[in-house]
Amino acid sequence: MTVGSSPGVRRITLWPRGLVGRVTFVLLAAVALVFLGSSAFYEEAETYTVDDAQLDAIGERLAVDARVLAATPLSQRPILAAMLSTGDLTLDWRPPVAGRPMKPEPAALRDLHDRLVANREALRGAVLNLSPTQIGTSDVRGIVRLPDGSRLGFVAPDILQPHHMTRGLASAAILAGAVLLAAAMLVHTLSMPLRALADLADGVGSGRWVPVEEKGPREVRHLARAINAMQDRIRRLIADRTEALAAVSHDLRTPLARLRLRAGFLNDPEAQSAIESDVAEMEAMVGGVLAYLSGENDPETVRSVDLVSILRTLVDDAADQGRDVMYDGVEHCLVKVRPLAMKRVFGNLIDNAVNYGGAARVGLSVAPDGLRIRVDDDGPGLPEAELTRVLAPFYRVEGSRSRSTGGLGLGLAIVNREVTREGGRFTLANRPEGGLRAEILLPRSRVQNGGKAQGAGKTQGVGRAGRSASDR
Structure with missing residues (x-):
């Protein structure tokens, strides 16, 4: 069963997501079916086997005892009736009473009457009469009329209740619980290697290389061995790429620097x-590619910073260049992030907003689901189909690849990667009033001071000359 089918609506399913939950669910269903089947079986079996045997024994004893007492002198019958009494059938003899007919039997006891009388001539006819002892009990009281008019009274305790039904159900419940507990423990043990593999897969993306212990079932051992081999190959590939990047960085920047130096000696302005201009463009291209390719190996550590200070610094730097940039948000917000990476992220977003939208309005707020940083512009926005494509490396909506109409298509790719490394989410959306909104959602665990931001303010970029010493 599922609840909700439209996008954005949380789906609720009865089928567990984890291996332990699914196997336990199947075992629980199987045990429940066994329990229900056992209950029905016990009920029918006790009704038609144990109870039939007990009723046959009681009926046979009543017929035999009635014949014995009928052949016994009247003075000895009370003593003999007491001697014939047992725990499951209590007897007492009563002398004949003139003018005292038997009471009619309740309709609920007629089936029991027929089962006691079956195939017993001594109890046929109007000889046997049954009556309940009291309402709500399973005991039955009865009278057997002897040939001389005297009566043999008896009480059969608990005859209306299946004797072993409750004990059978309790045994089935205990067995089902024991089987379920053992199965859950077994599945939990078997799933531990799988959880270790999942943790390893999560760590590979963040640069943590930990060999997997090759233990568990045969298939899991083979999988662990293959993953360890894959880690070694990936580690070697990354190491080779890092060395290649270092070589490219040196080999490309050196001739570019020489070319710039030689251009300074030209007489043609x-x-x-x-x-x-061409050299600057090539240096920007090389720097962008190297920044993107080397970002995964960025050794910068996470530390506590005031995110508002970073945003205001970027806003003021843009104002120094004559750009229309404004900050509107809280005054202070301490977060645990990689400062240089976040500065690169916000710088790219502000540059895009100014270059393609003419202006940038930066905002920061603390929401229940995390820390939200938004950058709005007044540009034409993007087609809906392009909102996710532009996050791919080297992808540009304008495909001419000219530096005069845009960059390399790496800015948003770097933003998306760095935000993901911080555990956040980056989204692009067209604003209803026009323009594009770039929004970053950082997890609430990154916000310090219990997730509280201090104050709120609205600041227009004023440039370095108009800033106070505290803002620098």
């Missing part, structure tokens, strides 16, 4: 300006 127009050619000198064109060469320096």
